[in-house]
Amino acid sequence: MRAAFLIGHGGNEVVAVGERPAPRRSPGEILIRMKAATVNRVDLYMRDSGAGITHTLPQIMGVDGAGVIVEADSAALIGRRVTLYPGIVCGSCEFCKRGEPVLCAKMSLLGEHRDGTMAEFVCVPANNGLFVPDNLDFAQAAALGVNYLTAWRMLFTKAKLQRGETVLVFGVGGGVSLAALQIAKAAGARVLVTSRSVEKLSRLTGLGADATVNAPPDRIPKDVMDLTQGRGVDVVIENIGGSIWNAALKCLVRGGRIVTCGATIGDQPPADLRRIFIRQLQIFGSTLGNPDEFSDLLEWCSDGRLLPPIDTRYPLDQVCTAFSHLESGAQLGKIAIDI
Template identity: 80%
Template sequence: MKAAFMTGHGGNEVIVVGERPIPIRQPGEVLIRMKAATVNRVDLYMRDSGAGITHSLPQIMGVDGAGVIEEADDAALIGRRVTIYPGLVCGRCEFCQRGEPVLCAKMRLLGEHCNGTMAEYVSVPAGNALEIPDALDFAQGAALGVNYLTAWRMLFNKANLQPGETVLVFGIGGGVSLAALQIAKAAGARVFVTSRSAEKAAHARALGADAAIDAPADKIPAAVMELTGGRGVDVVIENIGGAIWSAALKCLVRGGRIATCGATIGDNPSADLRRVFIRQLQIFGSTLGNPDEFAKLIEWCAAGRITPPIDVHYPLDQVREAFSHLEAGQQFGKIAIDI
């Protein structure tokens, strides 16, 4: 089968599109003919180094994806359009047993710890294949598995977002940030976003953002306070780190909640502990989500409450160009790989 895989670490030169063995479906698994995947920041990280993530080369890239089931133990599943939950879990550890498989001590992620989704075929446990609503195409279905699921957990499981609350989303245009805007608006929140791009700010307003802040990090808190009458926001969604972290804390109302899932520009910012305890702020770390959260997200999509925007499509043969597009940071919406 054709697949995009890494032969080493470095730049796009280590990515090859060529032949790899078709995975052999095991009992309890479904074999999926892949139709689409999307590009995520972690794909760039794996290409660059993959440091700290146990993996072996060559390795097929791609964390999320969607396609059609071709083989299954249950014949009724064959032909079903599905999106993939990318976490492979043990099902036996204390976290799996208490219904939090996303915390599984032995979780492996497609495209990180093992072969991923940028291939003509993928075989995963049947429970990892969730049906796509008719309203979504394959690229939109693929987009749900990482960014949208991550944003969903950050907003609901961690920050416990309530209708009528105010949310600040940093770095609109990034996958998780864009998903957070759409989900929070669908949940009845007032949403502010930040961006240094006028074009991305305009796109965000078109998707429902109540305000877009174009300011350096140290000026963002003042802008937020002006928008909220000096109160601050209830929830911050942040995945940038570095100097943004301190600014994000200053934007919160007393008792406010901040959820973080990344550190694009730095993972060792000032903790600002006095602010944290004096204002009784709540800080939540989050990554991905559980299959039951994924199912609820898909229900919202089926009801027309969320539709992932796709910025551009690339064929599998042009995966290097897709990676360069993400690195350029000009996208608004997901970058899809058509397989």
């Protein structure tokens, strides 16, 4: 089968598109004819180094994806459209047993610890294939598995967002941040967003932003306080770290919640502990989500409450062009790979 796979670490020169052995289905698994994947920052990380992630080269790339079941234990599943939950879990550890498989210590992720979704065929446990609503195409369905699932858990499971609250989303040009904007708005929140790109900010009102902030980190809190009449926001969604962290804390109302899922510009910011305990701020770490959260997300999509925007689509042979597009930061929406 044809696939995009890593043959080393470096730049796009280590990404090959060619033939790889097709997976063979075992009992309890489904074989999926892949139709689309989307590009994520972790794909660039795996290409660049993959440091700290146990993997073996050559390895097929891609964390999220969607396609059609072509083999399964049950004939009733054949032909069903599915999107993939990217984590393969043990099912027997304390976290899996208590309904939190996202915390499984033995989880292996598609495209990170094992072959991924940028291939003509993928084989996963049957529970990892979730049925796709008719109103989503394959690229939109694929887009949900990482960015949207991560944002969903951040907002609802961690921050417990309520209708009428105010949310501040940092770096809304990124995939998780854009998903958080859409989900929070659909949940009835007031949503403020930041970005370094004036052009992107100008387009975000159409995706639900109530107000935009384009300022250096030390000025963001003032702008946010002006927008909230000096109160601050109830929830901050943050995945940048570095100098943004203290700015994010200063934007919160007393008792406010901040959820982080990344540290793209630095993972050792000043802690500002006095602000945290005096203002009784709540800090949550989060990544990915559980299959049941994914099911809830898909139900929202089925009801028409949420539709992932696709920025650009590339054929599998042009996966390196897709990676360069993501690196440029020019996208607004998911970059899809049509397989």
